[in-house]
Amino acid sequence: MKKPPDIVYGLEEVPPPVVTMLCGVQHVGLIAINLVYPLLVFRIAGTPANAVVDLIDTGMLVLAAGTVLQALRVGPLGSGFMCPSVFTATYLGPASAAAKLGGLPLVFGMTIFAGFLEAALAPLLNRLRPIFPPEISGLVIFMIGVSASVAGLRLMLGGSAVPVTSAEWSVAAITLATTVILSVWTRGMARMLCALIGVAIGYVAAGIAGTFDPAQGAAVGAAAWVDVPQLGRVSWSFDAGLAVPFAIAALAAAMKALGVITICQRTNDAEWVRPDLSSIKGGVLADGAATVLSGLAGSVGTSTASANVGLAAVTGVSSRRIAYAIAMILVLLAFVPKFAAALASMPRSVMVATLLFSMSSVIVQGIQIMSSRLLDARRSLTIALSIVAGVAVDIFPAIAEAAPPAAGPLVGSALVLATVTALGLNLLFRLGVKKKVGLMITGESTDPETIETFFARSGRAWGARPDVISRAVFGVQQLAETIFENCSPQGPLAIEAAFDEFNLDVRVHYQGEPLELPDARPTDEEIRESADGVRRLAGFLVRRNADRARATLARGRVTIHFHFDH
Amino acid sequence: MEVDIRAADGVAVVEPKGRIDSVTAKVFGERVCELVRGGDNRVVIDLANVAYMSSAGFRSLLIVGKTIEQAAGRLALCGVIGELKRLFEIGGFSQLFVICPTRAECIAKVGPVGPQ
Numbered sequence: 001m002k003k004p005p006d007i008v009y010g011l012e013e014v015p016p017p018v019v020t021m022l023c024g025v026q027h028v029g030l031i032a033i034n035l036v037y038p039l040l041v042f043r044i045a046g047t048p049a050n051a052v053v054d055l056i057d058t059g060m061l062v063l064a065a066g067t068v069l070q071a072l073r074v075g076p077l078g079s080g081f082m083c084p085s086v087f088t089a090t091y092l093g094p095a096s097a098a099a100k101l102g103g104l105p106l107v108f109g110m111t112i113f114a115g116f117l118e119a120a121l122a123p124l125l126n127r128l129r130p131i132f133p134p135e136i137s138g139l140v141i142f143m144i145g146v147s148a149s150v151a152g153l154r155l156m157l158g159g160s161a162v163p164v165t166s167a168e169w170s171v172a173a174i175t176l177a178t179t180v181i182l183s184v185w186t187r188g189m190a191r192m193l194c195a196l197i198g199v200a201i202g203y204v205a206a207g208i209a210g211t212f213d214p215a216q217g218a219a220v221g222a223a224a225w226v227d228v229p230q231l232g233r234v235s236w237s238f239d240a241g242l243a244v245p246f247a248i249a250a251l252a253a254a255m256k257a258l259g260v261i262t263i264c265q266r267t268n269d270a271e272w273v274r275p276d277l278s279s280i281k282g283g284v285l286a287d288g289a290a291t292v293l294s295g296l297a298g299s300v301g302t303s304t305a306s307a308n309v310g311l312a313a314v315t316g317v318s319s320r321r322i323a324y325a326i327a328m329i330l331v332l333l334a335f336v337p338k339f340a341a342a343l344a345s346m347p348r349s350v351m352v353a354t355l356l357f358s359m360s361s362v363i364v365q366g367i368q369i370m371s372s373r374l375l376d377a378r379r380s381l382t383i384a385l386s387i388v389a390g391v392a393v394d395i396f397p398a399i400a401e402a403a404p405p406a407a408g409p410l411v412g413s414a415l416v417l418a419t420v421t422a423l424g425l426n427l428l429f430r431l432g433v434k435k436k437v438g439l440m441i442t443g444e445s446t447d448p449e450t451i452e453t454f455f456a457r458s459g460r461a462w463g464a465r466p467d468v469i470s471r472a473v474f475g476v477q478q479l480a481e482t483i484f485e486n487c488s489p490q491g492p493l494a495i496e497a498a499f500d501e502f503n504l505d506v507r508v509h510y511q512g513e514p515l516e517l518p519d520a521r522p523t524d525e526e527i528r529e530s531a532d533g534v535r536r537l538a539g540f541l542v543r544r545n546a547d548r549a550r551a552t553l554a555r556g557r558v559t560i561h562f563h564f565d566h
Numbered sequence: 567m568e569v570d571i572r573a574a575d576g577v578a579v580v581e582p583k584g585r586i587d588s589v590t591a592k593v594f595g596e597r598v599c600e601l602v603r604g605g606d607n608r609v610v611i612d613l614a615n616v617a618y619m620s621s622a623g624f625r626s627l628l629i630v631g632k633t634i635e636q637a638a639g640r641l642a643l644c645g646v647i648g649e650l651k652r653l654f655e656i657g658g659f660s661q662l663f664v665i666c667p668t669r670a671e672c673i674a675k676v677g678p679v680g681p682q
Binding site: 521528533 | 587588625652656
């Protein structure tokens with residue numbers, strides 16, 4: 001793992017205590033935005049106000065535990081990254097239905113069920129690898145960014161939202177501008193804490209503009225300074241009728257975890273090539289465990305925090321220590337309800353500006369991962385149609401309203417629908433894609449364009465990395481040129497290429513004189529003065545171009561085998 | 567392959583376009599060597615538009631380099647980017663030639679007023 005230049009404090013590094021604590025506060029500010037989801041569910045269940053305070057305090061403790069579980073790597077549990085737990089919109093639909101049907105006991109019971117289901121998905125992820133190529137991981141990440149940004153904007157602009165005043169627009173603009181200016185044009189503490197400073201300035205601007213919600217203000221005033229969360233006053237129930245929507249939500253949470261942990265990997269590794277499934281499996285297991293814990297303690301389903309992971313990338317602080325600081329602050333907040341209430345009262349204009357800023361890096365990372373592979377018509381269609389499907393349900397909520405209730409979590413979420421569409425199309429388009437392809441080159445001279453077209457077409461069908469395909473093209477072109485010039489081939493050159501996500505193996509067979517693949521480069525004089533020198537330079541380049549190369553001779557037939565790590 | 571040659575600040579700027587392989591390398595090498603033998607011994611070769619260079623292409627560059635050295639001239643390369651840069655590195659050619667990021671820097675390096 002190589003630390004990227006934009007990262008100031010990488011995963012294993014220890015930032016100074018002040019930076020650690022302030023970054024922790026900054027992240028908790030983002031996490032607090034999602035407290036709206038349990039609050040909505042508790043409201044639907046008709047929970048009394050004093051019980052809600054206890055439940056939110058409990059929720060903070062659950063998020064702290066989930067954040068630590070995710071940061072640790074204990075056996076199969078945890079991704080090892082700074083990837084906090086947050087409450088999520090994914091469970092909002094099913095949990096609201098459970099709240100209406102059976103009150104909070106049913107919400108908690110079904111949450112435990114969903115958590116176990118997500119945890120059970122973790123060991124199966126290896127088998128999903130072929131149907132989850134990197135460009136679909138990129139798509140999932142892109143949709144996480146887009147759908148969270150849209151959800152944020154809906155808070156301000158949605159049909160049911162209170163119309164936005166010009167003062168609120170000004171507060172949003174001031175918050176976003178402050179954060180962006182600090183992120184782009186400053187260094188050190190100002191850049192690392194840009195979101196926190198932006199939120200603080202946003203609160204001041206909101207205070208001056210008078211855009212605080214009086215009801216929220218009253219809630220802050222009424223909240224106690226110190227309170228011990230009351231655990232153990234919860235009960236649980238189960239309803240098989242809600243199993244399907246909760247199962248779909250669990251699947252969505254697992255897919256989101258896959259995408260978010262991929263962002264963590266990419267943020268921390270300048271040489272990232274593909275998702276590493278071992279940390280993803282640990283992360284999905286930890287995410288499922290946190291949701292089980294949430295149901296047991298009396299809260300709603302949790303998920304990995306895409307906004308926080310995006311913020312870590314933008315601010316350049318992705319140290320694991322920040323995760324522990326976040327957990328510590330969340331525990332403190334559970335005992336100081338007034339702070340929790342103050343965070344929960346964040347004006348929507350400040351909230352949306354901060355969310356949009358954090359999601360900018362997530363959206364760009366998704367685009368970069370999608371474009372890191374060669375894409376043929378099938379793969380391009382898979383990406384494009386899935387984005388359209390996801391965006392369509394965000395633009396036309398009527399699609400979800402018209403769907404059968406059981407399909408609600410599937411059609412109601414842009415992220416889930418885009419992912420499921422991509423997985424379905426990817427499975428369909430796998431039909432007819434060959435992992436092993438061949439080409440014959442006949443005639444006395446090489447045809448470079450034929451070789452280039454052959455590898456370009458195959459690379460796009462495989463979704464291969466462009467740099468690896470370029471190396472294969474050079475190797476075969478140089479080889480063909482040298483064989484036709486020097487090795488008196490009888491008959492055509494037969495080229496075979498076999499691909500899987502980790503390997504590209506190319507074999508060139510011909511009948512003729514063998515070609516030397518020397519370990520040592522000929523001298524400049526040998527190259528200039530003799531045909532043998534040029535031939536040996538060709539063999540040397542061909543060997544060094546591949547990760548492994550060897551030539552074999554059997555019954556007058558020469559085979560040159562290149563291996564490229566992919 | 568096409569070879570475009572023009573003069574800039576007392577320097578001959580050679581710009582090959584296309585592939586330098588066993589078919590074209592000799593023509594390319596001979597054109598530059600003729601130029602040097604004709605008195606233009608300060609040469610910049612801009613490889614930005616070379617799509618592919620094989621061992622034969624590297625040989626022609628070595629011959630050009632030697633010819634310029636014998637004529638007490640100077641040679642610099644630019645446009646060594648992407649795949650071509652990788653080939654220069656794996657073939658051990660990056661250290662052999664003066665390589666500059668831009669054509670202007672190359673001209674300044676080999677030109678009459680450039681550093682000796």
